[in-house]
Amino acid sequence: MRGFKGIFLLSVGLFLNINSVFAQLKIEQWNRFELKLPNNSDKNSFSDNLLSATFTHKDTSITVSGFYDGNNQYIVRFMPDKTGIWKYSTKSAFTPLNNKKGEFECIKASANNHGIVRVSQTYHFKYADSTAYFPLGTTAYAWTHMADDVQEQTLKSLQNSGFNKIRMCVFPKNYELVKEEPTIYPYAVKEIKKDAKGNEVKIWDFSQFNPAFFQHLEKRIDDLQALGIEADLIVFHPYDKGRWGFDEMPMEANLNYIKYLVARLASFRNIWWSLANEYDFVKSKTDKDWETLIKAVVKADPYHHLCSIHGSTAKYFNYQMPEITHTSIQDGAPVLNWGGAAIVRSIYPKPIIFDEVGYEGNLKSRWGRYSGEEMNHMVWMGLLGGTYVTHGESYMFKDHRDTIFWAKGGQFKGNSWKRAALARQILSETGPLEMADVSRDFKTATNGKGTYLIYFGKEMLEEWIFDLPHKNASSERPKPGTKYKVDIIDTWDMSITKVNTTFEASEANDYRIADKSNRKIRLPLKPYIALRITQTNPD
Template sequence: MNAKYVLLLILVSVFSFSVVAQTEAIERWDRFEVTFSGPQSGNPFDEVNLSADFSNGKEKVKVNGFYDGNGKYKIRFMPETLGEWRYKVTSNSKVLNGKTGHFTCVGATGNNHGPVKVADTYHFKYADGKRYYPFGTTLYAWTHQPQELEDITLQTLKNAPFNKVRMCVFPKYYSNVENEPVFYPFVKKGGMAGKKGEINFVWDFSKFEPAFFQHLEKRIDDLKSLGIEADIIIFHPYDKGHWGFDSLGKENDLRYIKYLTARLSSFRNVWWSLANEFDYIKTKPREVWDVYTKEVVNNDPYKHLCSIHNGSVYYDNWKPEFTHVSIQNGSTVEDFGRATLLRDVFFRPVLYDEVCYEGDLPQRWGHLSGEEMTSAFWHGVIAGTYVTHGETYKNSGDTIFWAKGGRLIGSSPARIGFLKKILEEAPGPIELADVWKDHKTATADSSHYLIYFGREMNQEWEFNLPKKGGPAAGKKFQVEVIDTWEMTIRKLPEVFEIATPETYRIFDKNRKKIRLPMKPYLALRITEI
């Protein structure tokens, strides 16, 4: 082998190593993004088709691209499998068609646990298997406020217990939230004076405003950095003809869904909510929601969580496109035994996303006390379901957290965080131990129980558990008294030993009792020693 040949081999090896070293590395479930320059004439949103096929040898995923303004086209992808991925672009534009590239998907680090998925029929896990218990709050129009207020909201969320935010894509024109947003989702064609002297804009619904969606994406990423899921509400009825975003027409609705899913599907912390109070959007007949839901699901290659929220009438939540049930109904968590009923109907995780809000508004949906809001969470969790918070105090002019964000001033968030910690310390999700006969006792397994007394005040409690799935005779347990309002946990010194079951109940072999303070909102945690 001559010297020139050896030198050539060395140069090839060095060059190859350099190419490998420069290959972009993307964490599993993170977002790969590539930008291309393309045509700007005409209407690129409508006239340019763009997609890409991603492949790692065995797995193939097709994603839609989108126009991001100023002649820039983007394709985004969330890799779910490790290794090298290659892509090829397909487009009706010659400048875009056939472009190729590749990147390497590496292991996730830090707080990257992947998207949330349904687990064990009624509950959730991250993609990496870590348990996820949804403790959400409501911030419908928080991304349509001045930057200073949005920043305050993020700081509030950083110090709050919530790990899910329910939020609208479109701005909201409703009582206590009637400000004009900073950004609009569509391009303005012009404007005309309204009856009160205001300017009513005329929109080109076939052209999107990239700045609006870029801002929305930034805020979704801000939530991700705080470990918060973004429950994205695609449509809502709170427009009243002010902008007309609730009455785009079917063709424009479908165009909007395709554009939105192309932009957001690769965000791992996104959930889809087809609508808030779908039945109050009178411009959309009930049958169209099946079409819209399938459009969302078919354009999301990663199959993020998907639901639809009701006003007065429930939707067909058992349909296969829906992963969980999102319910508005305050009565379900006012007392024992109600919250579990919808689990038996839909056989999916149930999130009571609107159960009224802690606040001081005159409307009946906006003046729960902190005790009532906290108790709603306990009733939901004990039943094996989940509840979403909202706050409607008029703390500064018309800045109400439920709508615009800002600062929390209510008394329930701290108590909700206390419950969240108790649930996360359990060996698994909580469900009623005997759903037909005992609506106060929940269990993670036969070694871990939670009993909630709600507004009841008791002087004493005799140790007893449901027989169904209960511990064997001879097992020993300890009891902790939880004050859910004062946020204290007191471990009792007694040891309780399980006796042979009697009919449907299990008792201590000596029928021991414990003294309880005569207070409402107490709970017991009972764990095997």
């Protein structure tokens, strides 16, 4: 595997002939413990999930499913979340796999290991170690199905960006602009037939997985983890149209696939589950089917990774469903109109991610021809409303064989990707945001702790007279005499300029606060300017 920068991935590849493993191993918190066990069987080792293991730590007990990895080898993986001694015992109908026991020591996580991402403060996220996480992600649906050199270039591009999440598919993609045939497939071939035109058509055995396919996917997910990037993994999608048939598998095969996928990947700390991309375009599944599949993923995952589902334009799933941890919405309207993102946020008491609002690019389709400035503007409009927006890029200079990043990864060709690092920096310094006066002031957000963010969007202003809403969301309102400093943030040119003026709040007047001396500052007469107003004196 590629360099892991301190990731401690330990496999216990022991061919056991006894029932206990006495060697004590050290596994870093939130990393993977892996137990490999050999067994010969004439059963369908993929469909008959005949191995599990129970891990215990003091008063904690977690049971995880094992899986068959081919070549007469079974694997159990476990992600410990508590330091100290963990003991385990296997259970299987196969005698050689049953009642294998051992233990390992879980040691404290290293500096770059923050653990799994969880929901925090209803609308936001944090890692398991309580470090705040702000999703500034991008999209490359089929990057793991491209040629090896393109995959390596994708990782290099991501390493040089500020992104910390990527939306990506498990299955390959067949689309107007994505026609590459993958070199490996998720299932074994049952037979090959000829269609009416004489082309070969593969008939899959949906009961027989191809371990090499999933091993490759795991390698790439670990590569992303080494870069500090979450893999927002799309389990199903409609971009098949009969080419492979992975979008029209029977429900039994879908559920078996979910069990196998989750058994393999749940121990990866940087996994998010996205049940589908544009779920409503998968005509073989109903909303009830999707609810069944969502519940199956959540039930199979002992660590309860983040889980959502994505629809087509302005198609909103039942995000109130308790198994769904956050929204994954395709809709540009909320971030193209002032206050729109905050309205969506008020509907769902969960983190709001607009995972598709359009792409910077030059395609004929309207969704793929935003300028870099417009893409960056939509990201900031989302942040202002206390929500998050996923980036995308879709430049095509020749034909569909181009490595269009939106689907294939490769090298960024636009400009908006460079701005992600600044947005993450601002969020890390201010903390989670929400609109200060949500029904009246659509341009001012607050962290509730004395810092405000004002974003002017496409307006070009020469000056700004100190003016804040008296409302501070649900937090305590500022008092007269409170002093503030101001930074001018150029979100496009990526600069932060400190203003050498201290402002002092007056008494509130009609829900607004002015400076006692009506002081103002000069602005650069450019679009995409933001102001960060920070309280300087304690309450």
